[in-house]
Amino acid sequence: MAVHRSLELTDGSFDDDKRVIRTGTLWTCIAHIITAVIGSGVLSLAWSTAQLGWIAGPLSMLCFAIVTYVSAFLLSDCYRSPHPVTGTRNPSYMDAVRVNLGQKQTWFCGLLQYLSMFGTAIAYTITTSTSMRAIKKSDCYHKEGHKAPCAYGDSFYMLIFGAVQIVFSQIPDFHDMAWLSVVAAIMSFSYSFIGFALGIAKVIANGSIKGDIGGIPLSSSAQKTWRVSQALGDIAFAYPYSIILLEIQNTLKSPPPENQTMKKASMISIFITTFFYLCCGCFGYAAFGNDTPGNLLTGFGFYEPYWLIDFANACVVVHLVGGYQVYSQPVFSFVDRWSSDKFPNNGFVNNFYTIKLPFLPAYKLNLLRICFRTIYVASTTGLAMFFPYFNEVLGLLGAFNFWPLAIYFPVEMYFVQRKIETWTKKWIILQTFSVGCLLVSIFAFVGSVEGVLSEKLS
Structure with missing residues (x-):
């Protein structure tokens, strides 16, 4: 077992920032984005x-x-x-905020970003357990x-x-997990x-569109308002991937x-995901109407074709193994860099031990x-066990990170990059856009908090 203190290559294969040369392409980028976006939110x-109903529901997805x-x-x-083409690289969201907006906003951004990633890991743990339980239940009924x-x-x-995530969390960094994102x-x-297909089949079997x-009628306008706000939070959770865009x-x-490349990959990925989102959302509602379940795959029953439901839920599990890592690797990389800079001579932090196992690479x-990384995974698992509320947790996370991370920081950094002056036409348009998204985010956040508290107290 060899001990060394650096993982950098020594064959001269370095990019312009003295780091190992990047090899990602348009297609690996699309794979990373789709892995991040089409997750439990769909x-x-x-x-x-x-x-939201037949008009507001599809329209909200298109707007997001x-x-x-x-x-x-x-x-x-x-x-x-x-x-944006010849400047110095900002390899992470926080690096970009630091360069463009300063140190104070960097701390605020980092807190929101890593809390959001941590929360997404919790949501993925909840979703995966739901799908694993659905497989077991389907087999039992069969x-x-x-x-x-x-x-x-x-x-x-x-x-x-x-336990599975503890193993996968030992993947060194984002550059080594393209294969996992593709799968x-x-x-x-x-x-x-x-x-989508099961939704169509059920609509045909029903002989009508429900x-x-x-949308679903409720006993009071207050309850309807809370449900609408939670729905917007869920959609907000399903779409943005800003917190890991620069890492990708x-x-x-x-x-x-x-x-x-990123703009092209984003356009392709968002078009693909929106198509699937509209199909799953609309055909799911058309199939079940007022009885639409919180998790679409649990609504088709646990009977026949049980093997197809099992396969779909197994796909969810495998996908979220990778999705968990897409959102966790930036946290791991930050801790690695910070610890190495803070304790450059500490062996616990900087020493690497080469282990060679039979039939496996070193x-x-x-x-x-x-x-x-073990403590991180254990904490997300523990919190998921304490708050196992699927729709409410997704809505809360979506509302929490939607405005600050997907809207505020990108808009403010764009102003700095493009040197856009206050009260110009472009400044007014983007600020109006930002304020509108802020109001939606606050509305969704308040309703989602109410939903989590109601579930916990019930």
């Missing part, structure tokens, strides 16, 4: 459409798609500063009969998922398509310029990585 979109692309367009130009007492809890499956993206397409223009962009090779083990 399973809640039929429920969101049911709360446009907002997400505008956000990605603005943010991709911030990868290099001061010029073997024991439809009247069998097939009841299972979530905690055991959350612990299994946590996860294929899985996301698979279960989204199955949910649902109403105003940092994997791209150049030429062509990284911002051009692995470079670091004690800090093992300890911190």
Whole structure:
């Protein structure tokens, strides 16, 4: 077992910032984005459409798609500063904020960004346990009969998922997980398509399209307002990927310029995801109407075709194994960099031990990585077990990070990059856009908090 203090290559393969040369392409970028975007959020979109109704539901998804692309367009130009093509690289969201907006806003951004990533890891743990439990329940009904007492809890499956993530969290960094994102993206397409197809099949079997223009009726206007706000939070959670956009962009090779590749990848990815979102949301609502479930795949029953439901839920599990890592690796990289800068001579932080296992490539083990990443996964698993509320947690997370991370910082950095003066036409348009998104975010956040508290107290 060899011990060394650096993981950098020594064969001269370095980019213009003295780091290992990037090899990412348009297609690996699309895979990373789809892995990040089409996650557990797609399973809640039929429920969101049911709360909003036939007009507001699809329209809200289209509006969030446009907002997400505008956000990605603005943010991709911030990868290099001061010029978006020839400037110095900003390999992370926080680096871009630091260069363009200063240290104080960097701390605020970092707090929001890493809290959001941590929360997404919790949401993915909840979703995965729901799908694993659905597989077990479906198999039980198939073997024991439809009247069998097939009841299972979530905690055991959350612990299994946590154990798997402890292993995958030892992947060194984003550059080493393109294969995982490709697999996860294929899985996301698979279960989204199955949910879409099952929705069509159920509409045909019903012989009618269910649902109403105003959505699910509730006993009071206050309850309807809270549900609408939670639905908007769920849609907000399903779309933006701003918090990891620059980390994904940092994997791209150049030429062509990284911002051009990212804009093209964002357009393709958002078009694809919006198509699947509209299909799953609309056909799910058309199939179930007022009985639309919070998680689309659990609404088709646990009977026949049980194997197809099992396969769809298995795809969710495999996808979220990769999705968890897409949102966690930036946190891990930040801790690695900060610790190395703070304690440059500490062996616990900086020493790497090369371990060679039979039939496997050599692995470079670091004690800090093992300890911190294990604690991180354990904490997300524990909180998921304490707050296992699917729709409410997704809505809360979506509302929490939507405005500050997807709108405010990209807009403010764009002003600095392009030297846009106050009260010019472009400044007024973008500020109006930002304020409008802020109001939506506040509305969704308040309703989602109410939903979590109501579930916890009930």
